[in-house]
Amino acid sequence: MKTFAYRTAVTPADGLEPGAVFLAGGTNLVDLMKLGVATPDVLVDVNKLPLDEIADLPGGGLRIGAGARNSDVAADPRVRRDFPVLSEALLAGASGQLRNVATTGGNLLQRTRCRYFMDASKPCNKHTPGSGCPARDGDHRDLAILGASASCVATHPSDMAVALAALGATVRVDGPAGRRVIPVTGLHRLPGDTPERDTVLEHGELITAVEVPPLPFAHRSTYRKARDRASYAFAVGSVAAALDVHDGVVRDVRLAWGAVAHRPWRAFAAEERLRGRPATRAEFTAAADVELAAAEPLRDNAYKINLLRRMTTAVLERLAEGARR
């Protein structure tokens, strides 16, 4: 591991010196440092900052401190009652031990698990810009079908972020240049020809909180994750959804997919298609297909199109059934 300096952050607006990175739970960063994929000069520990509160927002929303641990957020009674999709997504991720340490901000900023990115001895445009992307012709079964580029087909690995994208959550950011608010759906970039940049954050900007706005129908929301073993596996495809049905008609819907793109994929086109239409299986599938029309699968990941179509249909059907009861 490359030698590094260590200091503690004093305020969220401290910023970072060149070559420095923030350290929160460390469950991803420390692995990458051991592998030589991340080689920071300085670690700035934000664990001492008072950022772990989960607070009510007016109207029924929640402000989740960036330092709140995944386990604590998943277990919070308000999250479980008002935003079950978020609790379910968190509990579908990682392991109990990891969730006890991993933070809300860190979960959003975790990096792809693309095998080529995780190996400094191999080319990868994300860890070594310009070195190429072997995943396109190599192993990409788990990788992106939407929004990818010739430079990068990585997926964002978070489950939590998919739920937050569906819920329309925003990220509060602090830094030397001041504070700003970014929608979760706009936090992560698509790779384009600069896949080395995962997010729109500037160097030194720190996520201080995630705000989940009031969404009354989100008490009927859910997260479904398909994976290759029963636990402790990244998604091969996932669906976060909330559904508001009135007299058999979709009044509103929130839909996001995981493990399909460089960011948690909010299915805006599918949502648009569904609003005002009958809450039927055929409509749900048709809506998924509208979104999936943009998919550009590679040799070994075209199955994700069928998987997402089936999962989306099933998840929305289940939510619609719940609404009828």
Next chain:
Amino acid sequence: MTTTTKAVGAPLARIEGPEKVSGRARYAAEYPVDGVAHGWIVPSPVPRGRLTAVVADPTGDTMAVLWHGNAPSLAAVDDPELAVLQSDRISYRGQPIALVVADTLEAARRAAQVLHLEIEAEEHETVLRADHPGVYEPETVNPGYPAATVHGDVETALATADVTVDVTYSTPALHNNPMEPHATIARWDGDDLTLYDSNQHPSGVAATVGEIFGVDRVHVITEHVGGGFGSKGTARPNAVLAALAARVTGRPVKVVLPRQAMFSMVGHRTPTLQRVRLAAGRDGTLSGIDHQAYSQTSRLYEFAEQTAVVTRHMYAAPHRRTGHHLLRLDMPTPRWMRAPGEAPGMLALECAIDELAEKLGMDPIELRIRNEPSAEPESGVAFTSRHYVECLRRGAERFGWSGRDPRPARRREGDWWIGTGVAGATYPTMAQPSTARVRALPDGTFEVAIGATDLGTGARTILVQIAADALDVAPERVRIRIGDSTLPRASVAGGSSGSASWGWAVTGACRSLRDTGRDEVTFDSTELVQRQETEGRHAYGAHFAEVRVDAVTGEVRVSRLFGMYAAGRILNARTARGQFLGGMIMGMGMALHEEGVLDPAMGEWVNHDLAGYHVPVHADVESIEAAWLDETDDRINPMGSKGIGEIGIVGSPAAIVNAVWHATGIRIRDLPVRLDKILDGLPAS
């Protein structure tokens, strides 16, 4: 010939259990050694080529950077993988081509990451294909069987049969991943070498490393081992590199493999392509069996997995053929992984039998019973004991097989398709010469010493039980010493032969001490083991699986897994259960999860960590149980025991694959069975 037993068979808890759960048990890398330096292995970044120069950062914080340009010469031994840093030739990606030694692990690792390597890369080939022009038939397959056998005329049998099956199954590269990676601390005192090393055979490692360095006194200490699965059966490059670096630096050196290196440097189970053809009459009687297996080996060494050997003695049929075909690739050398040969071979055979049962409209258990041989079908020799049919029948009762609707895709519960499957299991019963020593101590206890190893299986505990009965004393009066190459020489903890081999020697020593009244007896079993008659020695079993397949996603989960075994006398009911269940869970991994994902351009299995290479987790194991028949077999060894460490992974994958077919109607013939292979064929809901 067996005496009245008291301790043997009892479910004694592992005697080292309290040490292990309290963290006091020391594994190889955990011994405190003054002044120890850390070695980090530099793996080749290309699959084929020549290493022409290594340039270290002169400002780097290292004690030594060893490579073929500066490493001392080593004597060659049988295993060319141990000729580390001796040649410029690169034979696979991940091969050790340099070793960095530093005061700290972190410094060594970093220096290794930024080391400048000058390499002339060459074109490489890494994909196993049956139609590759380089495919050849080896003379023998492990551990010395003929590569091919022919009895009768299988082609005519196939051409004239009522019903035939002709299927090709493939299994991917599988990787031994014991919880404790390979690790060595090496220390020289003059020409005396001490190795704290994680392995399955301390005296074997001592002999090999001694030969490599041209020294007589190598002391290998292997008190506790966190699993091996075959990958620690002989010295691995870590032991040689640690000793080499310690020689050069004059410091003790520790080398621990990172998880990534476990996928290249310590062996793996070869990928296989297997064509199985079956010919049968309408009543299910087999007239012909043909099993042809293709596997790979490295440029360095011919390792020929005995994939189809199991087919030579499993079922009766007058016309039969087996064959093995190898392809050398620019890939690491395969080695033993739990039930080498039997595990992949029985996957193909037992799935093919299931496909035949489907074609015949016959119950797969009845089909197997119909083809039960009275003696080994190819050799004609008698079985010392064979209770396969009883395993199938009694297992079926316990599992609740009767009344099963044989048609696939009929049982739906909520979101899940449900199916059940069965497959047979077998494993050879082996024993190897070993020597044990027993001493009567003044305090009334007995010290039993043998250079065996306990991989976590309970071997240590079982030897105490065996010794107690042979001495006719309570187990509390027996002290056991194992895991040290200076103790009487024992055979490898492999081939499910440890308990039989070591127990034989321990029994001999203890009985002799009891009968002669002497204070100390050393007993060598070589003559007894070699005097055994030619007989068919095998353990048998039957595996039953119930799976559910998600009707939306195609995700497969194993609701129930059951194994019924006939494996001679069970020496310790508690540790035996752990062995059986562990094998079955590993079988689940083989069926559903495990796959070394090859990137042909990189020439490497790219999912080389435990996030990318999935093994079953706790949540995957739902209802799992093992049971066994009270089998008596006095012809195999004094305990009447058969090896049980590997049989659990033999056939259990096929039972699961067959159950997936029963649940969905989909035959997956390329392992592992995963949702992407199932999704498009799922029945309409």
